[in-house]
Amino acid sequence: MARTKRRGRRSTTIVGLYLVAPYAVYLAIVYAVPIIQGVRISLLDYVYAAPGASVSQPFIGLKNYREALSDPLLRRSFLNILEFLAINVPLTVALGLTLAAVLARLTRMKTFFRSAFFVPYVTASIAVIGVWYFLFSQSGLINHIWTPNPSWLVNSKLAMVVIALEVTWKQLGFYVLLYLAGVLLIPDSLYEAASIDGAGVVRQFRAITVPAVRNVTVLVTTLALIVGANVFTEPLLLTNGGGPNGASMSPALLIYQKGVEQGQPGVGAAMGILLTLFVLLVAGAGRAVQWAVQRSEDRAGERAGERAAERGGGTVEEVPA
Amino acid sequence: MSRILKRLTTYGFVMLGALASIFPLYYMVVGSFQLRTDSAFSGLIPHPGNLGLANYRDINKAIPLLRALSNSAVFTLGTVVLTIVIGLPAGYALARLRFPGKATVSAGLILVLVLPFQVMMIPLYILVVRDYGLADSYLGMILPFAVNATAVLIFRQFFVSLPDELFDAAHIDGASELRTLILVAAPLTKPAIITASVITFIGPWNEFLWPFLITKKHDMQPLAVALGEYVSNNAAKAANPYGVILAGSCVLAVPVIALFLIAQRHFTSAAPGSGVKE
Numbered sequence: 111m112a113r114t115k116r117r118g119r120r121s122t123t124i125v126g127l128y129l130v131a132p133y134a135v136y137l138a139i140v141y142a143v144p145i146i147q148g149v150r151i152s153l154l155d156y157v158y159a160a161p162g163a164s165v166s167q168p169f170i171g172l173k174n175y176r177e178a179l180s181d182p183l184l185r186r187s188f189l190n191i192l193e194f195l196a197i198n199v200p201l202t203v204a205l206g207l208t209l210a211a212v213l214a215r216l217t218r219m220k221t222f223f224r225s226a227f228f229v230p231y232v233t234a235s236i237a238v239i240g241v242w243y244f245l246f247s248q249s250g251l252i253n254h255i256w257t258p259n260p261s262w263l264v265n266s267k268l269a270m271v272v273i274a275l276e277v278t279w280k281q282l283g284f285y286v287l288l289y290l291a292g293v294l295l296i297p298d299s300l301y302e303a304a305s306i307d308g309a310g311v312v313r314q315f316r317a318i319t320v321p322a323v324r325n326v327t328v329l330v331t332t333l334a335l336i337v338g339a340n341v342f343t344e345p346l347l348l349t350n351g352g353g354p355n356g357a358s359m360s361p362a363l364l365i366y367q368k369g370v371e372q373g374q375p376g377v378g379a380a381m382g383i384l385l386t387l388f389v390l391l392v393a394g395a396g397r398a399v400q401w402a403v404q405r406s407e408d409r410a411g412e413r414a415g416e417r418a419a420e421r422g423g424g425t426v427e428e429v430p431a
Numbered sequence: 432m433s434r435i436l437k438r439l440t441t442y443g444f445v446m447l448g449a450l451a452s453i454f455p456l457y458y459m460v461v462g463s464f465q466l467r468t469d470s471a472f473s474g475l476i477p478h479p480g481n482l483g484l485a486n487y488r489d490i491n492k493a494i495p496l497l498r499a500l501s502n503s504a505v506f507t508l509g510t511v512v513l514t515i516v517i518g519l520p521a522g523y524a525l526a527r528l529r530f531p532g533k534a535t536v537s538a539g540l541i542l543v544l545v546l547p548f549q550v551m552m553i554p555l556y557i558l559v560v561r562d563y564g565l566a567d568s569y570l571g572m573i574l575p576f577a578v579n580a581t582a583v584l585i586f587r588q589f590f591v592s593l594p595d596e597l598f599d600a601a602h603i604d605g606a607s608e609l610r611t612l613i614l615v616a617a618p619l620t621k622p623a624i625i626t627a628s629v630i631t632f633i634g635p636w637n638e639f640l641w642p643f644l645i646t647k648k649h650d651m652q653p654l655a656v657a658l659g660e661y662v663s664n665n666a667a668k669a670a671n672p673y674g675v676i677l678a679g680s681c682v683l684a685v686p687v688i689a690l691f692l693i694a695q696r697h698f699t700s701a702a703p704g705s706g707v708k709e
Contacts, residue, residue: 123528123529125607125608126524126529126530126533126608127524127530129520129521129523130520130524130530130532130533130536132516132517132520133517133520133521133536133578134539136577136578139574140574140575141539142539145554147554147557148550148553148554151557209445212441212444212445213445215441216441216445221695221696223445226448226452227452228691229688229691230455232691233637233687233688234639234683234687236639236655236658236662236683237658237679237684238455238680239662240459240658240662240676240680241455241458241462241677241680242455243676244459244462244673244677247470247673249470250470251471251472251474254472279451279452332545339547340549342640343639346663347662347663351663361549362548362549362640365549365553366640366644369552370556375557379553379554381549382550382551383550385547386547386549389547
């Protein structure tokens with residue numbers, strides 16, 4: 111065995127291979143093989159056969175993809191994710207960052223508040239669905255506050271809204287922690303300098319906190335997209351199998367219905383791959399928007415900086431993120 | 432004056448957020464003990480005349496809770512043990528050793544974290560249920576969760592953060608990499624193991640989709656699956672459907688919340704470095 115010289119991390123050693131091998135095998139069996147298998151199945155007329163029986167599974171090209179794309183429920187489910195994101199992302203970013211910024215300033219009861227926000231995140235979806243089912247039921251508490259009763263869970267306009275609110279509420283604590291880690295890294299001196307310059311709390315938040323945690327925001331929106339694309343239990347149980355006419359149908363639920371319940375694994379696998387492409391597309395579009403926003407912000411910051419320099423004073427916008 | 436006002440607004444704001452965060456869980460507990468469902472405002476406060484364990488008795492009749500809880504426990508603990516046994520050495524190797532294929536495994540680890548599960552759902556179902564014949568088995572449940580990627584990442588970050596001096600000392604003393612891992616690094620990893628275990632625990636305990644796909648026998652279903660099926664199939668038949676569902680929800684939620692609150696104070700003390708004298 112190679113004796114390590116001076117620093118452990120600098121030398122190549124075969125031991126590393128032994129230590130990592132079980133994990134590498136696991137990744138291959140549970141991830142690599144199914145992904146390759148998924149692409150293969152999506153191109154076959156795959157039929158579930160009784161164990162031991164051999165059935166022909168002819169190659170049928172892109173027929174499964176054509177069938178998947180012509181399914182109006184697939185389009186509906188993609189639109190539903192976009193609706194989910196339109197509610198979930200702004201709420202998550204706004205509430206998550208504000209709560210984290212405030213939490214970072216607290217001197218007392220920090221642990222209490224952090225736990226309070228995190229508890230919904232560790233609670234099982236099924237348990238959370240149980241309460242929301244109760245809260246939003248026809249005679250539920252929400253309908254005692256909100257009149258007239260819009261039949262939340264069976265209303266084709268509201269089914270997805272309730273799901274988006276439920277998931278946002280459940281996940282928020284996790285995002286608060288991500289933001290909190292980012293906010294705590296911002297040096298106090300930035301805020302001190304800003305307040306000497308006369309910037310108020312809101313201005314400090316916009317000029318220092320928001321740009322400083324930009325990377326966290328990118329992470330949060332990406333994770334929100336993945337969570338949104340994976341929603342399964344809520345449409346199945348909260349809105350009774352995807353809502354009226356697929357109003358809250360999610361891609362994961364549709365893949366399950368096609369691939370397992372209706373015995374068309376080829377179409378289900380094709381939908382899985384289409385959904386992955388869709389997620390990558392939305393993530394790419396999101397990055398492009400973020401990049402454009404950042405650029406225009408930077409330009410605005412430069413202009414403000416120049417104007418301030420002409421006046422002979424510094425502004426908080428000059429502070430680098 | 433403005434200082435106090437600022438303080439008050441700050442605490443008022445987080446207090447409001449915390450209440451919104453906790454309220455549904457409080458409501459879950461209160462509702463689970465109500466003998467008659469009271470969904471009006473009066474139901475927000477428990478009334479002694481309307482409290483009892485009937486809902487818990489009913490959910491236990493519909494879903495044998497002990498059986499369901501032990502299925503959840505085997506599924507969850509199996510995942511936690513495998514994550515530590517396989518993930519800890521992998522995290523160590525990825526953090527501190529150089530070996531062929533390291534970049535590939537590192538890339539795989541990150542990829543797994545962002546991969547949407549649906550792309551795998553059908554092929555994994557076919558592989559586990561049809562090819563491996565693992566339907567209605569603990570192994571089949573555990574397999575896709577066996578090594579939690581976030582936990583491996585936590586282990587890797589932890590070993591990266593350990594000071595080099597610690598390892599140099601061991602190497603100078605002539606310890607091999609394996610001995611260094613077992614004698615020097617492993618004893619320091621307690622905080623990382625606690626954090627990784629809690630994070631890993633949450634996943635399978637709360638998971639619905641995968642065990643729902645592969646367990647058709649009721650006596651193999653974890654509690655989350657059994658409760659989910661109860662919600663969609665049988666709840667309407669119960670005398671007090673909401674109360675029974677909420678009782679099941681409490682049984683499912685309480686162990687994880689308790690574990691989280693107990694383990695929580697260890698999370699912050701995950702700072703290593705106590706093994707090195709400055």
